[in-house]
Amino acid sequence: MALQNKRIIVWLCLLFILSGRLSASEPFSGQTEREKLRAIKPVIVYSEMIREPDSVPSAHASTIVETDDGLLAAWFGGTYERHPDVSIYTSRLRNGQWSTPVMVADGIQDKSIRYPCWNPVLFKRENGDLILFYKVGPSPSTWWGEYKVSTDEGETWSAMETIPRGCLGPIKNKPVIIPGDKILYPTSIEIVGKWNVYMEMSNQDLTGWEKIEIDNNGFDAIQPSVLFYKDGALQILCRSKNERVVESWSYDNGKTWSPLMPTGLPNNNSGTDAVTLSNGLQLIIYNPITSGRNRLAIAGSYDGKIWEKLIDIEDQPSGEFSYPAIIQDKAGRIHMTYTYNRKRIKYVQLKL
Numbered sequence: 001m002a003l004q005n006k007r008i009i010v011w012l013c014l015l016f017i018l019s020g021r022l023s024a025s026e027p028f029s030g031q032t033e034r035e036k037l038r039a040i041k042p043v044i045v046y047s048e049m050i051r052e053p054d055s056v057p058s059a060h061a062s063t064i065v066e067t068d069d070g071l072l073a074a075w076f077g078g079t080y081e082r083h084p085d086v087s088i089y090t091s092r093l094r095n096g097q098w099s100t101p102v103m104v105a106d107g108i109q110d111k112s113i114r115y116p117c118w119n120p121v122l123f124k125r126e127n128g129d130l131i132l133f134y135k136v137g138p139s140p141s142t143w144w145g146e147y148k149v150s151t152d153e154g155e156t157w158s159a160m161e162t163i164p165r166g167c168l169g170p171i172k173n174k175p176v177i178i179p180g181d182k183i184l185y186p187t188s189i190e191i192v193g194k195w196n197v198y199m200e201m202s203n204q205d206l207t208g209w210e211k212i213e214i215d216n217n218g219f220d221a222i223q224p225s226v227l228f229y230k231d232g233a234l235q236i237l238c239r240s241k242n243e244r245v246v247e248s249w250s251y252d253n254g255k256t257w258s259p260l261m262p263t264g265l266p267n268n269n270s271g272t273d274a275v276t277l278s279n280g281l282q283l284i285i286y287n288p289i290t291s292g293r294n295r296l297a298i299a300g301s302y303d304g305k306i307w308e309k310l311i312d313i314e315d316q317p318s319g320e321f322s323y324p325a326i327i328q329d330k331a332g333r334i335h336m337t338y339t340y341n342r343k344r345i346k347y348v349q350l351k352l
Contacts, residue, residue, distance in 0.1 A: 037300050037308035040281075044313070046349040049340065050091050050098045052077065059089075060322075061172065061271075062337040062345045065122035066329045067130065067153040070094035073337050074104070074120040074132060075345050086116035088134050090154060093347065104157050105148060107136040118143055121170040122154075125204050126177060130154050133169040140190040145169035147206070167200050167209045172323070173225035173273050177204070178234075184254045186236055188222035195220040197238050199254060214248055217259040221246050225274040227282050227304060235282075235304045237274050240267055243290045247304070265299060265307055266290050271323040278332060281352075285313070285324040285336055296321040296338060298350070313338075313348060321346075 050073060052059055062075040071093040078086030088105035091098045107115035118135040125131060130150040137143030145163035150156060163169045171187040178184045185200040199212040224236035234250040238260070245265035248257045265286060270293055272286040281300055288297040288309055296314040301307045313336070314321040324338035334350040 033302060033306045034308055036302065037306070037310070040300060040310055040352060042298065042311040043351045044311075044348055045351045046347075048098065048347050050337070050345045050347055051100060052344055053089075053101060056089070056101075058086075058342055059345050060339045060342060061119045062323065062339065063120050063122045063174070063325045064327055064335055064337045064347075065124055065130065065174075066327060066335075067092075067124070068128075069153045069155075071329075071335060071347075072122060072130070072154045073098075073345065073347065074122055075337075075339075076117050076120060076134070077101075078116065081342075082116050082139065084114040084116055086118075088117050088120045088132070090132075092154065098347070104132065105134055105146070105160065119172050121172065121174055123170070123175050123183075125183065126181075127204070131206075132157060133163075133175075135168065135171075141192055143168075161206075164209045167211060169200065172223040172271055173325070174327070176226045176228070178253050180253065182254075184226065184234075186224035186226050188224065188238070190222055195222045195241065197221045197224050197236070197248070197260065199224075199236075199257065201254065212254065212257070214257040215259040217261065219246050219260045219262075221260055223271050224248075225272065225284075227274055228276045229304065230280060233304075237263070237265075237272060237284055239269065239271050241269050243267060245272060245284070245286065249304075263305075263307065268292060273324050273326045273336075275326045275328055275334075277328050277334075277352075283310075283326060283334070285326045285338070287322065288312075293320040293322045294318055296324065298326075311350070 056077040058080045059077040064073045074090045077089050087103045089101040091101045107117050120134040123131045133147045135143040145168040146160050148157040170185045175183050175185045188197045198214050202209045220241035221238040224238040227235045236248050238246045240246045244262035245267045246260045247263050250257045268287045274284040285298050297312045299307045299309045322339045326336040336348050340346040
């Protein structure tokens with residue numbers, strides 16, 4: 001009987017030790033994390049196509065920002081991507097209605113030369129000014145960065161300024177403000193045969209530009225977006241040719257970054273965007289497939305490692321739903337825009 005009691009005590013001790021190990025192990029904590037994420041039930045509360053002028057048959061690569069006068073969206077539109085008439089258009093959501101789009105930037109160089117515009121990015125700096133970043137040039141391998149500034153919530157814009165040689169500004173997704181009164185730009189290059197993610201930084205008056213290299217670790221990646229974590233860490237999530245969203249981390253306010261590594265999120269070599277919500281939840285809007293662009297979804301994470309798909313935004317047999325942008329407004333509402341079949345920009349509001 002005494003021997004049996006000793007065996008029971010030994011087994012209880014082993015179970016106690018094992019349970020402690022399991023509670024600290026990745027699979028168990030991962031399951032708990034997934035359960036928390038699966039309890040989130042997003043709901044689409046509103047969606048609408050943004051009106052497009054009849055003279056602009058193609059639209060792509062939208063961006064969205066909150067202003068004191070409603071939401072403002074921008075995109076590039078024209079005859080087709082790369083056509084010299086492709087310009088930057090904006091529209092405002094005010095009182096539940098999107099305004100008629102207006103052209104705010106073009107690629108006219110002189111009377112005989114005009115280049116297409118690409119990938120606008122709207123950003124509000126701390127003094128309240130809106131900045132419209134965009135690219136101009138014949139192709140992604142030869143384009144350069146330009147910007148305009150608005151002091152009246154995007155009603156009017158300054159003359160064009162060129163980003164200093166050697167820098168491009170944000171390549172698709174929104175910049176962020178980091179400690180030290182700096183703007184951090186997620187960016188990349190698309191030279192033929194070489195895609196490469198890196199970062200840029202400037203002062204808020206758009207002076208003092210500098211480049212921050214990232215070890216791409218053999219991945220072909222572009223178009224990063226930036227997420228914030230409570231411990232001060234920064235994470236970028238990037239499009240890649242490698243069938244996965246890839247990531248890098250910084251623990252010194254963006255000065256240095258870890259080598260790119262794959263996440264568990266699929267990628268179809270199409271753009272994504274991401275945002276850190278006020279409650280610490282991270283969201284990425286992406287195509288949850290490795291080929292095609294007929295599905296668009298949102299996944300969530302708390303730690304940037306364990307991701308769970310939360311909702312399908314588009315899931316159709318065919319079509320293109322791509323190049324999304326996502327933000328959270330001051331009231332906590334989530335807004336997104338994305339390309340709809342290369343003809344229109346669609347707006348969706350989400351509630352968690």
